[in-house]
Amino acid sequence: MAEIKTITLPDVGDFQDIEIIEILVAPGDLVEAEQSIIVLESDKATMEIPSPYAGTIESITVSVGDRLNEGDQIATLSASDDGGKAEVAESAVAPVKDETPATETTPTPAPPAEVAQATSSVVDTAPAKADAAPGKPMRPHPGTGAGQAESTRGNMIHASPSIRRYARELGVNLDQVIASGAKGRIVKADVKAFIKSAMSGGAAPSTTGINVGSVPEVDHSKFGEIETVALSRIQKISGAHLHRSWVNVPHVTQFDDADITELEAFRKSLAKEAEKKSVRLTPLVFLMKAVVSALQQFPTFNASLDARGENLVLKKYFHIGIAVDTPNGLVVPVVRNVDQKGLFELAAELGEVSLRARDGKLSPTDMQGGCFTISSLGGIGGTYFTPIVNAPEVAILGVSRSKMQPIYVDGEFEPRLILPLGLSYDHRVIDGAQAARFTTFLSQVISDIRRILL
Numbered sequence: 521m522a523e524i525k526t527i528t529l530p531d532v533g534d535f536q537d538i539e540i541i542e543i544l545v546a547p548g549d550l551v552e553a554e555q556s557i558i559v560l561e562s563d564k565a566t567m568e569i570p571s572p573y574a575g576t577i578e579s580i581t582v583s584v585g586d587r588l589n590e591g592d593q594i595a596t597l598s599a600s601d602d603g604g605k606a607e608v609a610e611s612a613v614a615p616v617k618d619e620t621p622a623t624e625t626t627p628t629p630a631p632p633a634e635v636a637q638a639t640s641s642v643v644d645t646a647p648a649k650a651d652a653a654p655g656k657p658m659r660p661h662p663g664t665g666a667g668q669a670e671s672t673r674g675n676m677i678h679a680s681p682s683i684r685r686y687a688r689e690l691g692v693n694l695d696q697v698i699a700s701g702a703k704g705r706i707v708k709a710d711v712k713a714f715i716k717s718a719m720s721g722g723a724a725p726s727t728t729g730i731n732v733g734s735v736p737e738v739d740h741s742k743f744g745e746i747e748t749v750a751l752s753r754i755q756k757i758s759g760a761h762l763h764r765s766w767v768n769v770p771h772v773t774q775f776d777d778a779d780i781t782e783l784e785a786f787r788k789s790l791a792k793e794a795e796k797k798s799v800r801l802t803p804l805v806f807l808m809k810a811v812v813s814a815l816q817q818f819p820t821f822n823a824s825l826d827a828r829g830e831n832l833v834l835k836k837y838f839h840i841g842i843a844v845d846t847p848n849g850l851v852v853p854v855v856r857n858v859d860q861k862g863l864f865e866l867a868a869e870l871g872e873v874s875l876r877a878r879d880g881k882l883s884p885t886d887m888q889g890g891c892f893t894i895s896s897l898g899g900i901g902g903t904y905f906t907p908i909v910n911a912p913e914v915a916i917l918g919v920s921r922s923k924m925q926p927i928y929v930d931g932e933f934e935p936r937l938i939l940p941l942g943l944s945y946d947h948r949v950i951d952g953a954q955a956a957r958f959t960t961f962l963s964q965v966i967s968d969i970r971r972i973l974l
Contacts, residue, residue: 522598525573527557529588532567533884536688537587544568549577551597558582558594561753567883575599589684679706687711695827758850765911770947773906773918776959778939778966780922786969790863799867803922803939804842807894808866810965811917812838812859813972815892818958820950822891824912832949841890841910842870844877852910853882854890894919898939907944914949915958918942939966 532538542559545551556568557577578596582588679687679694683706687694694706697714701707740746751759783806794801815822815838824833838859841852853873858866876882893910896919907918920940926933943959950958965971 522575522600524578525575525597525599526593527571527573527595527597529569529590529592529594530572531590532560532569534888535884536589536684538567538589540582540584540586540588543580543582543584545577545580545595547577547579551575551577560588569594571595571597573597573599678704683708683711690715754850761911762908765908769909769911771906771909771944772947772950772952772955773942773944774952774955774959775904776941776943776963778941778963779927779936780939780966781937783966783969784922784937794864794867797864797868799864800871801863801867802870803898804894804896805863805866805870806969807896807917807919807966808840808842808855808858809863809972810962810969811840811892811894813965814958814962816859817961818954820954821915821945821958823914823949825914825946825949829948835891837891839889839891841887841893841913842873843893843895843907844874851877851882851887852890852893853877853886854888856889892916898922904940904942906942909944909946911946914946915955916944917962918944 529538538560540558541561543557544559545555545557551557551571551574553572553574554570557571558569560567560569576598578598580595581593582595588594678699678701684694686708687697690711692711692714694711697706697710699706700710780803784803787801787803787806790801819834820832822835822838824835825831826833837857839854839856840858841854844851844853855866855869855873861869873882873886876886890910890913892913893907893916895907895916897905898919898921900921902920904920905918907916909916918941920942922937922939924935925938927936927938928934929936941959941963943955943962945955
């Protein structure tokens with residue numbers, strides 16, 4: 521007799537309330553192990569979720585538009601005689617898995633930056649869907665309500681996925697719950713105790729950011745012809761993240777110029793070698809290496825504040841986020857271990873990431889774990905700009921278009937290629953003197969790339 525199996529959402533990384541945009545099977549369909557059954561979309565990435573079993577679909581328990589979390593039921597399946605659970609590769613849904621156990625991580629949306637990287641482009645055509653299907657309970661959307669509150673403590677929260685889901689449904693911020701379980705783990709009774717205390721006036725959920733009045737609603741049609749165009753899904757997600765970063769992070773921007781005359785000559789001298797390797801050696805590759813050199817010199821910039829704002833988490837790895845422009849908004853894929861890779865290897869990886877982005881194949885984990893973001897408008901134009909810090913990072917580098925300028929050298933003016941830089945930083949972590957030293961050092965490295973070897 522065939523065994524009835526329940527198919528649930530596996531671990532898909534640090535994300536919650538992931539929306540179903542397509543169901544690929546129906547009751548009665550025969551499926552093989554690892555065959556995709558639904559498609560999810562979260563933070564500008566789409567994921568196909570495979571069946572871990574072979575057999576016949578008995579029922580589909582979800583609908584398009586529903587939002588799922590790890591462990592939520594998707595379907596039931598009548599397993600075939602040899603339909604034991606398949607060893608589904610984690611890379612199918614999460615190519616890069618954090619070392620921290622899944623029960624100790626708090627879901628956090630992948631943060632996009634607010635400016636364009638002109639060297640790459642991707643297209644996101646998925647429509648935005650906000651409401652759950654009729655008859656399904658509404659869950660908090662990422663970045664709002666309980667989902668946002670829970671994300672404040674990060675890896676310090678020890679709770680199972682079911683407890684996190686229970687807390688989200690009740691609007692409880694786990695950051696404020698006192699754990700009584702083994703090894704500091706939050707259990708269901710702790711959540712109930714917090715709610716009881718809050719109702720009796722002993723505690724209340726905290727709010728983050730600044731509460732400001734809403735922009736007054738205006739009927740613009742009274743003044744002339746108008747057209748209403750819906751924001752893309754990426755713009756909605758980006759807007760919420762950028763607003764949260766702007767409100768919660770005290771921004772300061774430090775401007776500087778870098779002389780890249782020699783760097784550009786060196787880059788052009790490598791053009792034929794890069795062509796033989798079938799890679800495009802852009803200035804961005806050199807900037808990434810220079811930034812890593814500066815982060816190694818100034819570790820405070822390669823850090824994040826903990827959720828309580830009491831400790832600085834210094835990172836020993838160097839993962840650089842690159843803001844990428846798309847017709848519908850921005851994405852920030854992360855290039856990992858930049859310090860361990862050469863120029864041609866980085867150039868190849870950037871090209872590969874751009875291709876996957878254009879094909880809509882970036883996974884959520886491709887946009888997680890960044891230490892520092894570079895946002896370049898060099899291919900578009902402009903002089904200087906003030907990028908918004910890509911929290912929980914503490915700094916972001918804005919790069920504008922380089923131009924020839926007369927620079928006074930050894931008693932006479934010389935034409936030099938000057939690159940404008942704008943470093944925005946979190947003033948809670950970095951002060952003005954540190955920022956000035958960072959940009960000065962970075963400019964020196966960019967001006968003479970040989971300094972990377974020092």
